Amino acid sequence: MIARILLGIALLGAGAASAAEPPLPAGYPDLVGPRALALSASIGIAASNEGMWVNPGAIGARRRYALESDVFVDRRGADTTARFYGGSVVDSMSAPVAAGVSYMRSDEGPYTGNAWEGVLSGELAKGFYLGVAGKYLSMRGPKNVSAGTVDAGVLWQVANELSLGVAGYNLVSIDNPAIAPKGYGAGVGIGNDRSFQLTGDWRADLDRRAKTTNRWAVGAEVLLGQLVPVRAGWMRDETLGGSWWSLGAGLVTQSGVSLDIAYRQSIEDPSARTIAGALKVFMFQ
Secondary structure, rough: OOOHHHHHHHHHHHOOOOOOOOOOOOOOHHOOHHHHHHHHOOOOOOOOOHHHHHHHHHHOOEEEEEEEEOOOOOOOOOOEEEEEEEEEEEEEEEEEEEEEEEEEEEEEEEOOEEEEEEEEEEEEEOOOOEEEEEEEEEEOOOEEEEEEEEEEEEEEEOOOEEEEEEEOOOOOOOOOOOOOOEEOOOOEEEOOOOOOEEEEEEEEEEEOOOEEEEEEEEEEEEEEOOOEEEEEEEEEEOOOOOEEEEEEEEEOOOEEEEEEEEEEEEEOOOOEEEEEEEEEEEOOO
């Protein structure tokens, strides 16, 4: 039902829009985990490892230890336009300050190479989390890059059923907008990730186009039987171009192992699609 509602909204919006150019391929700035990909909007909700790429402040909002392996593949027709794989560890149980590290390898697309990231997130006041992520990028492509930059974000758990998030991306310029464009965004979450949650966000990209471009997105997830999370989302993206629908699901075992998969497709150009998956081992409080 959730997926049908969101897809209906997306199709209605697409029908009203004029014909657009084919969407651009996704790259490192668009890298997300399967939960964030399926929801399309995730800046304003508590996160585990996927928060490292979306909102560094969000990783501190839940007490858990998670070891995760990830894969992210973007395709246009029969061509793979980007492929990333790697892993991450987030620990928000052992100390008051949550910490995480990740490594991702790109072996397909205009840019290939390595990306390392380290994140710290702490609770400054009751329900108010600040996070900072340092990234080092070493990639070869049309313009080689070997440099570091910084993301920052906050997540405010206003109430049990309401959260707000704000994030800034690539705040230190490395003079390669294809890899690290400056940007910022904000989001809101209603509900909680243990039953049912709605989320929406906005994100601006300052560098990849000739002018500032915006992304608007909404998503929903429901946890069925404390075992199977089901997710759906819709996104209007001026950076890549066009409107996109997304779906995802997972399996969470009592032993602390979970599997998540997600799929996103352009409404205007069905040959443009993205797939993400993650296998996670975790403990939580």
